[in-house]
Amino acid sequence: MKTIKILGTGCPNCKKTEAIVQSVVAELNLNINIEKVEDIQDIIAYDVMSTPAIVIDEKVVIKGRVPKPDEIRALLKEVCCNDKNTSCCEPVVSDEQCCGESASAQDKSEPCC
């Protein structure tokens, strides 16, 4: 299963970020791990110098700011929909729910999830 991590020591911005991630994951009905990393030594292991930061697949994708829900949506769709080997859309949901209009409008023969 894929994991999305929120790095932050617990400041208001980190909490906001966590809430945004949670709501997007719930909205897209994704089967993805959400992990909050609060320990400073774990955070610096990602060589991040400004928090909050977001890590997907052990890769830092956003740092030093609170992301917009749209950004998270786009990032999660990219991870879940472009990589056919992952299973973040389980339990299986419709293409539309998981990948949005773009996927359903594209090639129907290749379902993303």
Added chain:
Amino acid sequence: MFDWIQHLTDLLIYDVFRMQEGTHLTEALHFFLYDTVKILILLFSIIFLMGIINSYFPIEKVRNFLSRNKLYGFEYLMASLFGVVTPFCSCSSVPLFIGFVRGGIPLGVTFAFLVTSPLVNEVAIGLFIGLFGIKITSIYVVSGILLGTISGIVLQQLKLNSLLTPWVQEILANAQHEEERFVIEKTPFIQRLPVIWEETKTILKGVTPYVIIGIAIGGLMHGYIPEGFFEKYMSSDNFFAVPIATILAVPMYSNASGILPVVQVLVAKGIPIGTAIAFMMAVVGLSFPEAMLLKKVMSFKLIGIFFGVVTICIIISGYLFNIIL
């Protein structure tokens, strides 16, 4: 430049509200409306401008620059200058500190950055221009940069490495100077704009309530406290005024944006500008919660020395301003 706001306020107060000229209430309201509009416009402009600069000077670039280049003593000044264009939220101070240590940047240089960054920030600059004008703002900015530089040099001389927490000392021992050049993302300006815009909105939204409350309190005081009221108590001959003002200011952190408009009125009513600048520097630059966060990387002794050195520098600059200005 702000004449139109003046006219607009006049129009609103005298023609729309039909208020009587010269009463305390009218004066207070006029001051409040004029200052609020002017300061919010300035804040917006400065925050947006700083956002653009910061977009091209991410913190990683700063670290690489300081870590890679031999600067022959200028590294303190450079770190301090970078602090101006690279604002960071106080909850990032620990990862930032570690990032610098890991890059082999000397402790004093890191401190120079940590002092100047909160001290000379976009919100403070915007408020200063609006409240005190360009001249005082320049003095504040230049002295803030020098203060960070000098504090950094002093702290480096004190050889404080042993006062870091053990795990940080370990990182320090394994520190490596950055080899690779930082590759700046070639994102076109247009694509950076939405992010900068969002940041500007977020920051502005965060400080606006404090600013408005501050100006409201200032407006009331402005209308009701007689000119020169404070001169008896806080004149520049009063030797203890500067240290008392500075020490009083250290615990006031989150409301800096609300405190500055009030201080402006105090200055108008007779508090010497040097004392006021010292007070504001301590409000803006030294935050208690930040000190608590730094506990993870430093011993209490080191945090105490850090704050002590900065406080002393602020007090000295307060005296200097009272003599010069």
